[in-house]
Amino acid sequence: MLSSVLDDSSALTLVHPSSGDREWWRSSVIYQIYPRSFxxxxxxxxxxxxxxxxxxxxxxxxxxxxxWLSPFYRSPQKDAGYDVADYCSVDPIFGTLEDFDALITEASRHHIRVIVDLVPNHCSDAHPLFQAALAAGPGSPERDMFIFRDGTGENGDTPPNNWQSHFGGPAWTRITEPDGTPGQWYLHLFDSSQPDFNWDSPAVHAEFERILRFWLDRGVGGFRVDVAHALIKKTGLPDWGGRADGSSSEGYPGSEAPMFGQPGIHDIYRSWRKILDSYDGDRVLCAEATIDPIERLTDWVRADEMHQTFNFAYLHHPWHAPALRHVIESSLRAFDQVGAPTTWVLSNHDVVRHVSRFGITTHQDRPGDGIGAADPQPDHGLGISRARAATLLMLGLPGGVYLYQGEELGLPDHTRLPDEFRQDPTFHRTAGERLGRDGCRVPLPWTSEAPALGFSAAGGSWLPQPEEWQHLARDVQRQDRDSTLNLYRTALDLRRKLDLGNGSLAWLTGYPDSVLAYVNGNIAALMNMGSDAVPLPQGELIACSRNGAVYDGFLLPDNSAWVRLD
Incomplete structure (x- = not known):
């Protein structure tokens, strides 16, 4: 029996000791708000x-x-606000600076910090600084704030290198000079409306230090830094034959991508950390850095740089216990080496929601980052069971957690969204070959019987909501003790009371490879990713991923449970 195994200290393999540090961000639960859809x-x-x-x-x-608020700054909204035209104002579609100040005040009343998205790699082509660069001409200080280069080939009509945009197509666009002649090319790792800043320019450093102080003075709790690994490009801008997003591929390790992870980037974050540390309230920096392997990612969270970074290896883990165990263990060991907390995340505004992701049972031949009506549809019943199990397992882990709005309702992607409603630039730049991310960005359902499911009293919704979301509305789930919403509320309450975020992790042995089992303090957390029921250790069952997950002391497949050990 497992109870006898637990009596033997060799049954527990310590991976991560409990933390004696108590800064809030080491064990934080941070909820991502996508403003246009909240x-x-x-x-x-x-x-x-x-x-x-x-x-x-x-x-x-x-x-x-x-x-954490995704961008709400003034913007043409060609990339849902990640094309910023003014970093120190609120776009009228979201409100005013006075509305932001009121939000900060109300959040403080509820003891909630407000973290804002910062987009330092690029801005909108409508930004006054880029417009000034276009007008000033080659060699000017204004143009030096961006990455302009002469073209190659006859008449300079070939881009300066072969880099590709994350959204498809070349990462360079040629301009017309003020005198009307074909001119230089500018770099945009994303859409052509998003020119990259040149972080070799001291003027860019000064501008962003001004922006940081503007929002810190208004009371923000910190910044989530978009594409935090991309600011510095390798001198000479050499060609790159690997993936556009810098992830490793055969023959092209991500560590060699010339547009990502350059050493000089860390001096920027050291200077930002000093600014944040000069303010009271323990303000934080969190990096969105797509860096592999996980050991290299820890460079972003050394003691004098960022406080946190997203764990994309965990976000993208397959439904496979050994692979997930490896991600958890390698993350904890690597981040412990630099004294930083690990973070855990299952969904965000850029990926298919984990309810849909875990419900995919067939191979998807079409490349892309969304699921469309013509694709095989996820098995929702399987997806919600696995998603709830994965959530409970995640909330028991030591470190910080990020939640994406609507996951507490068990929302799937809108996998049948008609193409005419799609707004993601990825969809348009690839002529529909890649569907983009609109499916995970659909406005939330608040009230089942209200227009637009309570998202808007007037009944409007910038993206249409699936009809089946009616039974997932918050008001319905409040009344259902077994709802996904109440699972989140229960697990988050226990996480706080048991101080699991500051806890330890030891692997619990004696289970098949298809089961993930760990102990945090005196709480055993198990997730059954196999096809057979497995026995729980002796103790008090304090949480399970759904009603019926445990039967006669056995944890059923595609479920999780927490047990307080005897």
Whole structure:
């Protein structure tokens, strides 16, 4: 029996000791808000800051530490606000600076910090600095704030190198000079409307230090830094034959990508850390850095740089226990080496929601980052069972957790979204070959019988909501003790009371390879990723991923449980 195995200390393999540090961000639960899809209070079909403020009390019920707001700055909205035209203002579709200040005040009342998205790699081509660069001409200080280069080939009509955009197509666009002649090319790792800044320019450093202080002075709790690994490019901008996103591929390790992970980037974050440390309140920096292997990612969270970085290896883990165990163990060991917390995440605004991801049972031949109506559809029953199991396992892990709005409702992607509604630039730049990310960005359902499911009193919704979301609305789930919402509320409450975020992790042996089992303090967490039921260790069952997950002391497949050990 497993109870006898637990009596033997060799049955526990310590991976991570409990933390004696108690900074809030080491064990934080941070809830990502995608503003345009959270709650619309002014009735125009697009979420706004007032809608967020109105629901902060609701979010406080989840016992979160902070909210992270995706971009709400003034923008042409060609890439959902990640094309910023003014970093120190609020786009009118979201409200005003006064609305933002009111949000900060209300969040503070609920003991919730507000973290804002910072986009330092690129801006909008409508930004005054880029417009000034276009007007000033080659060799000017204004143009030096961006990455302009002469073309190659006859008449300079070939891009300066072969780099490709994340959204498809070349990463270079040629301009027309002020005198009307064909001119230089500018780099954009994303859409052509998003020119990359030149971080070799001191003027760029000064501009972003000004931006940091602007928002810190308004009371933000920190910054999530978009594409935090991309700011510095390798001198000479050499060609690259690997993946556009810099991930490793055969013959092209990500560590050699010339547009990502360059050593000089760390001096930038050291200078930013000093700025944040000069403010009270333990403000934080979190990196969105797509870096592999995991040991290399820890360079971003050394003691004088970022506080946290996203764990994309965990986000993309397959439904395979040995692979997941490897990700957890390698993450904890690597981050422990630099004294930083590991973070865990299952969904965000750039990936298929994990309910749909875990419900995919067939190979998807079409490349892309979305699921469309013509694709094999996920098995929703399987997906929700696995998603709930994965969530419970994740919330028992030591470190920080990121939640994406709507995952507490068990929302799947909108996998049948008609193409005419798609707005992601990826879809348009690839002529539909890649569907893009709109499916995970659909506005939230709040009230089952209300127009737009309570997202907007006027009934508008910038993306259509699936009809089946009616039974997933928050008001319905509040009344159902076995709902996904109440699973999250229960697990997050226990996570806080048991201090699991500051806890330890030891592997619990004696289970087949298809079962992930660890102990955090005196709590055993198990997830059964196999096809056969497995016995739970002796103790008090304090949480399980769904009603019926445990039968006669056995954990059924595609389920998780927490047991307080005897």
């Amino acid at each position: 709650r619309d209070l002014n009735g125009d079909g697009v979420g706004d800051l007032q809608g967020i403020t109105a629901e902060l009390a609701t979010l406080a019920e989840l016992d979160i530490d902070a909210v």
